[in-house]
Amino acid sequence: MPISRLFSFALLLLAVTNFPLAARSKKATPPPPQDQIEILANVPVSGDPITRFTVTQHYNRDYVYAEHASQKTLTLIDITDPRDPRLVADLDMASASLLTAAGDAALVSSNAPATRAPVQTISIMNFSDRAHPQTVRQFANVSTIKLDEKLGLILLADEKGVWILKRKLAEDPAEEERYAQYILHNN
Secondary structure, eight states: OOHHHHHHHHHHHHHHHHHHHHHHHSOOOOOOOOOEEEEEEEEOOOSSOEEEEEEEEETTEEEEEEEETTSSEEEEEEOSSTTSOEEEEEEEOSSEEEEEEETTEEEEEEOOOOOOOOOEEEEEEEOSSTTSOEEEEEEEEEOEEEEETTTTEEEEEETTEEEEEEEEOOOOHHHHHHHHHHHHHHO
């Protein structure tokens, strides 16, 4: 085989074996991260609709007191791990209303039972495509909702129980790059 043919064959072989590497290096840019509201858990709760939440802490435990419309039951839920909430107790209130709570102690007042709670539909919306917003999830017949800034949780109650949601902000790629540069140059 003449040298020129051998050289041409070697170049062809080199080009063919490196083609997949060149093709892989031109990957499409991933879409930017998106903010979202994430559903962490659902705790089925029986009885009348829940009309109000009170969030409290006892030592290193986080609790939610869920007050029912009839005001005869108060449900206590441990949300220390919001992805794995624990129903602690259904407390007999005998027509009382929760005023405040401190950990595992509660201040209640006696009053006449309320009528059925008003309901609403709550939607998790995605506006990342401004021209085509999408409904990610809907909760029908929601009887109460509470935003707890301290824990960063959203609590809502419907006929399926208590839902625990969390706002999840997407990471800013530019901020991540600045942080990486800071760590690289300051350590």
